[in-house]
Amino acid sequence: MRHREYFLDLLELDIEKYPVIAVVGGGGKTSLIYRLNQELLSIGKKVIISTTTHMFYEPDRPFAMDGDPKEVQEKLEEYGYVIAAGLDANQEKITSLSQERLESLKPLCDVMLIEADGSKQKPLKVPEEWEPVIPPFADLVISVVGLDCLGKPICETTHRMERTSDFLKKSMEAPVTEEDIVKIAGSIHGLFKNVEGRVYRVYLNKADVLESTEAAEKIVGELEEEGTVAAYGSLKNV
Secondary structure: OOOOOOHHHHOOOOOOOOOEEEEEEOOOHHHHHHHHHHHHHHOOOOEEEEEOOEEEOOOOOOEEEOOOHHHHHHHHHHHOEEEEEEEOOOOOEEEOOOHHHHHHOHHHOOEEEEEOOOOOOOOEEOOOOOOOOOOOOOOEEEEEEEHHHEOOEHHHHEEOHHHHHHHHOOOOOOEEOHHHHHHHHHOOOOOOOOOOOOEEEEEEEOHHHOOOOHHHHHHHHHHHHOOOEEEEOOOOOO
């Protein structure tokens, strides 16, 4: 059930129709963005990567400080992709651009990939009131969930653990179940928050840590019954 290598196909991404993709949810967002970037480059697409929150700074990757349009265009011509963002004082994380600057860069690329949420590398989260930060011009949203949260306590595996506990009406010591993931992924108070009117996908990461794919299949099946395209796999080697 949608367990293939090519992520553009796996997640049924129509990049011609929906070229601005925001990625939200748990750990694996950055890895998914770079995996999609690899695939897009392989088919000749020019890609801008950015964030509305923070991402780790990787100095070996082409970078355009503050999304300078001239520098963005030069790096796109040279490398096919560029990270367009600010940079924090410690040069450890890239930071968001203004909405106006980010949107102004759209005509320069074929696809824009935006990390629009934070999770402190935890596999699952329920967003706070101010999260996620999905830009209004995003066409499609992908929610990421790490399947390594299954069977483990909410307090150990979720970002915003108090909010997650309240949302699920469970104690923070209660283990995360398949039903919990389906509920969080499909709710307007969970990972579907601020998605209305956009195309929506769910990616279940770290399927490789499970003893079998039965749990992943169950979650995908229940989400698809609700009308949500979902898939599972692993970003381990990205």
